[in-house]
Structures are given as structure tokens and as C-alpha cells.
Amino acid sequence: MATFKRNVRQELISQFHSLAAEGNISKLPIFLNQYPFLINETSENGWTALMYAARNGHPHVVQFLLEKGCDRSIVNRSNQTALDIAKFWGYKHVATLLSNAMDAISAEEFKKRHEDCYFLHPPMPALLQLKENEAGVVAQARSVLAWHSRYKFCPTCGSATKIEEGGYKRVCLKEDCPSLQGVHNTSYPRVDPVVIMQVLHPDGNKCLLGRQKRFPPGMFTCLAGFVEPGETIEDAVRREVEEESGVKVGSVQYVSCQPWPMPSSLMIGCLAVAMSTEIKVDKNEIDDARWFTKEQVMDVLTKGNQQSFFVPPSRAIAHQLIKHWIRMNSNL
Secondary structure, eight states, rough: HHHHHHHHHHHHHHHHHHHHHHHHHTHHHHHHOEEEETTTOOOOOOOOOOOOHHHHHHHHHHHHHHHHTTTTOOOTTTTTOOOHHHHHHOOOHHHHHHHHHHHHHHHHHHHOTTTTOOSSSSHHHHHHEEEEEEEEHHHHHHHHHHHHOOBBBBBBTBBEEEEGGGEEEESSSSTTGGGGGOOSSSSSSSOOOEEEEEEEOTTTSSSEEEOOOSSSSOOOBBBEEETTTTTOOHHHHHHHHHHHHOOOOOEEEEEEEEEEETTTEEEEEEEEEEEEOOOOOTTTOOSSSEEEEEHHHHHHHHHHOOOBBOOOOOOOOOHHHHHHHHHSSSSS
């Protein structure tokens, strides 16, 4: 009797999944009304009806199943959600439905379960206002989650991956994948080194600040850029400053660093002394760059005089680099 019931249940699941895969929106409501327990049932490979609908690009079926409470967070044996499947097969409309529903409902469900929680919005400015210990937790979480959202498939062979070590490792599911052998960095969250530098005028009484087009009007900050493979921090500082502003740099001194989870950078803060003063801005890199006197910067930092320009807030490493220069002697 138990075997018979199990076989009947498996047959019902198979029929339900077939209707979803075919996109049969006329029969699905009738079938599900008769057997509501099937909504999140999985096949032997771990697939749900929502996954089959996503695989074959049926937005109306996906919408219907979501409205009926189908769990979009379920993963199959390849560690894929319905959203992952829709993205892989290129069904953008279906992916948008799944993504929007996930964002909206997950937030509401989380608020119900955790009454004292709150959401950061917009995330970057809000992150800079958190206490140091809270900011560290948020930065760590955001970086790891961003990594998972971008690296669902093995960068070596393209196969699906599974999560291990509490989310700090992704392992390829293909048994003979080269990523499973030897020493490499394909299975762990990435950290991208970025140099950010306070460039000092040769006379020590001016600093070089720049801005990008996406910055708020009037905001200037330290120049920055990614460290390239095989490059030292000092070489990266000299290259980035010259590429962006045309200014040549000599002496470079490390000051401090700051993790920047947008999505996974480590900002390496430096002071650098310029060997030339003529500015030739590369418009493909930044929008503007200027020499600012120590008096101008002090007016912004200590007096709050932001009529002509302003700098990033105190939680940002750029602000601390600028303040470090103000407090030190003119020469490195």
C-alpha cells in the first residue's frame, strides 16, 4: 500500500511538472486546486514546477505559480534556483519576474520574522553612517553575497557549483574539473586590491583631488584605481595618477586601508609626492582634477565651508587620507 501511494504521488508530481513545462496555463489552476500539496514538490533531480516553467520561458505560468506561493528559493541538485535557470537560458522576462518577486517578498518576510531589523537605503551612504563594528559585519556580508550572485558557475569549466564552508567556498560539481586540483583562487570569494592616494604637490602645501561624472556636483576626492596583476602598490599608484591626471609621482608611502564592499574591494590608502604639476585629465578616466591648497581643504574639513567643493564623509578612507595630510608636516 505504501509503495502504491508513493507511485501515485510521483505520477501526480510528474503530471504537474509536465503542465508547467508545457506552459499549460488553462489546466494548471484546475490541477493545483485539486492537489494543492504539489506546489513545491520536487522531481528526482530536485526540480520544481516553477523551475520547469522558467526553463521553458513561460512567464504566465511563472506568475501564476508565484501567486500560489511557489517557493522561488528552492535549489535543485545542481544548486540552481528557478531564477538561475531563467538567466542561464536567456529568458529575461521570466528572470525579471522571479527577481522582482524575490526582492519584494523576501524583504517583507524578513521584516515579519525580525521585528527590530531595518534595511539600509540607499546602501552606500547608509553604510558610511553605521558604527564601526556594524559596518564591518555589513561589509563582509555584502561582499560574500555579491560574490555568490556573480559566480554561480565554475570559471574554469562553466559547470554549476555548490556552496560549502558556510558560504565561503564554491565547489565545481564536475568531478574532473581542473579547479578541484592544485592551488588556485577560483573557489573562494575574491578581494580586489585598489590603491587610493592623496597626491601632494612638490611644495607640500597643495593636494591633488579629482572627480568623476557620477559624483554629486562639487564633490572631489582622492584618485584611485585597481592594482593590475604583477604590479606593486607603489607602481599602481604611479600608473593610476599619471593615467588619470598626467601628473608623475615619485615617493609613495602606505597609510591605512579600508574594505569597500561595492562589491569586493580593499582600498589601500597611500600618500604620494608629485614630481610634476601640470594636469592633463584623461576624460575617459575622470571628469576633472585640480590642485587644492591646504587652506582650502581645511576650510572644508574644519569649518564646513562647502561652497566651492566638498570631500567624502569621515567614514570614507579618502576623507581620512586628506585629514592625515592636514595633520602632518609638509614633507613625507
